[in-house]
Amino acid sequence: MTSIVQFENVGLRYGTGAETLSDVSFSLARGSFYFLTGPSGAGKTSLLKLLYLSQRPSRGLIRLFGEDAVMLPRKRLPGLRRRIGVVFQDFRLVPHLSAFDNIALPLRIGGMEDKDIQAPVNEMLSWVGLGDRASARPATLSGGEQQRVAIARAVIGRPDLLVADEPTGNVDPDMAARLLHLFEGLNKLGTTIVVATHDIHLLSRIQNANMMRLDRGRLSDPTGALRYPPRPPEDGQNR
């Protein structure tokens, strides 16, 4: 199994308060699909922030794509971040850009020429049901429409890792199923996916999805399947 992400005994403390995340250890296999669940305030968004490198841990080790993400020099962060698609809980669309241009951003940053951008962005707009809103600015879109633009932007560059924070929180069940289908397609192309959600209906929709559950900043891991490095077998013998 090739790990794309490894956390070892990771802790995160904001300011001088108690730890928000404690002793978090897991590894994510390349090309796998994970749901991250847990009650409000358990630390899901905080864990995702560590994953998409917007936050450094207070302690522990994080390896991303084989690189030490904690010790990585600041100037190398953008290169690593470009391999990660993020659906933020609050969307974070660029307000002065149209839906089309928001979705096109990762392709433009990746150096794709305008003539090659039109077709994939229009296809993506249609897929998320916004074919007729290409020129709309975010402020003129509903919450659910903004969420769909945010998802389209996160997936269009076929990132190695997709991190999504409550990506279906603002859409109806039919659209949620459609968006999840988009994630599933991306996953089949090799993208490792982590979706934080409260929506238990989503969990049953992806075959072979793995579950991670956070409770008060700790990963509950009754089987040990997610731990990195793996625990030795019960009888202590190598197999």
Ligand SMILES: Nc1ncnc2c1ncn2[C@@H]1O[C@H](COP(=O)(O)OP(=O)(O)OP(=O)(O)O)[C@@H](O)[C@H]1O
């Ligand atoms: N920037 C911050 N500064 C201080 N405390 C923070 C910060 N961000 C989050 N917290 C605290 O960390 C804890 C975990 O928050 P987090 O947003 O990670 O939880 P969550 O599981 O994503 O919650 P929800 O499901 O409600 O989105 C909360 O107690 C929160 O108040």
